[in-house]
Amino acid sequence: MKNKIYQTFDEAVADVADGSTFMSPGFSGVGVPRNLLAALHRQGASGLTGISNNCGTLDEKVDVGTLIEAGQVKKMYAAFTSPTHPSQISPFVRMYNEGTIDAETVPQGTLAERIRAAASGIGAFYTPASVGTELAEGKEHRKINGRTYVLEYPLHADYALIRAWRADEFGNLQFRLAQRNFNPIMAMAARVTVVEIEDEIVPVGELDPDKIHVPGVYVNRLVKIPPDGIFD
């Protein structure tokens, strides 16, 4: 069995090239691969395209906004490309208004489904979300059984940075509660999937095959978060 365990986050993201596309999961701060994002920040790759629910928060925590603020990201696909409160001017919002970063606003369900389509070899799909709104403008519409849908395309990525609860050495993953969110579909959609593990990396055979959220075949690299790493 190929060794998937890396000792450091830096080694695990060392080969991310300039211009790569990466996926960064997390929802309301839960399930965010903060250690891997911090490592990618240190690594310094630039011209990146990011796929994530939001474009960074205003707390002091490491997230996709850390890479954005550092100028490493040229484009974001996200469900939030403006603050939920007008007072929240994140680095992304400032740069987006200045025109130094590009973005596509994607309804959250469409974002999830586009990621799932990439993982699933689906060429495109029709969704009812956004029909009749500005976000559907210019998109192909189709009426199916009396309902109108828009055509949406998969979102592929070179790297998925993933936060999981537990793994075995083969890369089978388990998540805890709301930590799951975008993590499984991103892990399955990217060419290279790198995972930081909160709890434990157990020997192969210790996880119940019925209780695995992401099969290890999708996982390329595993790093256990060290005691001095970022857990929250």
Next chain:
Amino acid sequence: MKNKIYQTFDEAVADVADGSTFMSPGFSGVGVPRNLLAALHRQGASGLTGISNNCGTLDEKVDVGTLIEAGQVKKMYAAFTSPTHPSQISPFVRMYNEGTIDAETVPQGTLAERIRAAASGIGAFYTPASVGTELAEGKEHRKINGRTYVLEYPLHADYALIRAWRADEFGNLQFRLAQRNFNPIMAMAARVTVVEIEDEIVPVGELDPDKIHVPGVYVNRLVKIPPDGIFD
């Protein structure tokens, strides 16, 4: 909480009307809702449309072929509409050749994805499977990023008859190993989902929320298989 527990299979399928569409999971005889199919056979509804991987086997076990042989089914959607060996002439094959039952042959992955599309509110999707073959004839084709796909539509159903390993009283379901197969996606796609349980129906709160394969919101009726029921 609404009581979802039924005492008999017969009560659980009593309201299946003539002309209904039903989904019947199972793969190689594992995860087949044999008790519910037997009850639907006894119940006698006719003019049914079935969605299932195959159209019945030649063993003596109750499966979708039992309903077909009884003349209850007018059309099947299935990945197998002819025997894998020419010698295997099931009731379905005989009736199909005689023209007394209709069928649509659907590649297995397309079948699964069409069921999942119904569960997911997807209007249609593009798949590469079957392109260049007889099964793609007359279907809409589209080239996306240099690859050709065909357009496929969701498969909805009135009823899904499901075989699960364990449930809680709210209907959260767990499956064992290869028993899972089509069960979760069919459970999520049908208007009414009826489940036979092999092992146990436990009180609400006893299943770990991280280890549920089908959320109970999708499940309408539960029947524990009695000791004299069909387990295999």
Next chain:
Amino acid sequence: MAEEKPKLHRQAMCDRLAMEFQDDWIVNLGVGMPTLCSNYVDPTKDLIFHSENGVIGYGPLAPAGEEDRHLVNAGGQNVVPMPGMAIVHHADSFALIRGGMVDVTVMGAYEVAENGDFANWRIPNRKGGGIGGAMDLAACAKQVFIAMEHTTRDGKPRMLKRCALPITAPGVVTLVATDLGLFKITPDGFELREHAPGWNPEEIQELTEADLIIPSDLKEFRFRD
């Protein structure tokens, strides 16, 4: 001055919407004001709270000190698990939404129009938007309820003939609670069902761009018992 009369509090607005929830409904509450709906508890009804992040069946806010950092609702608030809770991933969570399983979604809005359009994701002359899951929910939930102040901070109406802001979904809103009353959206426009205490229909109409339908059985706003 009409504006200085007491208006309904946010909790009362959300209580009123929550009274419309039916037994066994799957309920999705938007970030902000709508989350107050979960503070109204009717013991005769079981509700299943769904959050976009794949949590199906969460409970009340977690008491201080008892937060599980892995369990949050759509607003990022720590909640407690309810017996029977199940977790799915984001694609399955929106499969549930698009699949039509959500009985009601309650959202905030900048504007609601008498044709059922509403706008809650984008401020004009500002790039981008905070759409989150609102478009998926608005397009696919069986009902869309809105909780919002009746007017903007500078007193302009939010209940309009047509939305001026980019809309979230066309023609989907069924019920609106504002700080002046409860409004049903009918094929003929806004019907004032219940007015805030001390406010008469004419005063409410004055702060509403669209023409209100005033039914003969107009009632005073219903508060929790």
Next chain:
Amino acid sequence: MAEEKPKLHRQAMCDRLAMEFQDDWIVNLGVGMPTLCSNYVDPTKDLIFHSENGVIGYGPLAPAGEEDRHLVNAGGQNVVPMPGMAIVHHADSFALIRGGMVDVTVMGAYEVAENGDFANWRIPNRKGGGIGGAMDLAACAKQVFIAMEHTTRDGKPRMLKRCALPITAPGVVTLVATDLGLFKITPDGFELREHAPGWNPEEIQELTEADLIIPSDLKEFRFRD
């Protein structure tokens, strides 16, 4: 008579294909003859066997008396779990297939054509077909290997210029093992890579409709050590 000379056994054909599997490959074996590929074990390589029913990483056939009735491969045979095995549902199983994760699928066939087309699902003048997951696998696996007898029972060639039967997927086959040898599909057609012992290229060509390319480094068929 050429037909009476000993031909390769099915296990030898499948051994030969299995020798081409590489370390860490995800392998999907079709029902029937292809399952014999799993009898060839190269201890220097780890393979992950995937079955359409969502079993990822199953092991050998279960010994008699040790079957778990809930664990079968695509052919319905009881197999044993391997450490690291994971189960997914049918939609996720084919997401894996369509997503291009399967490195090789080995299938049986009625016919293979020199352009890489093959036919294995439908007999003409018979309604319906037994397509199973073959079209999804054939369209999406990185490589498609075929194991089949070189001729039909009545001696007609199965290695054709063009398929006569309805095809399973166009232009996807890369390698074919028959009971007469190993054939690579090249842009110019079938290349005979290895011949069965006692069979020379001319004899094999005689039983093949398409023109065979006979390379200068043609070898005898390789058996397991």
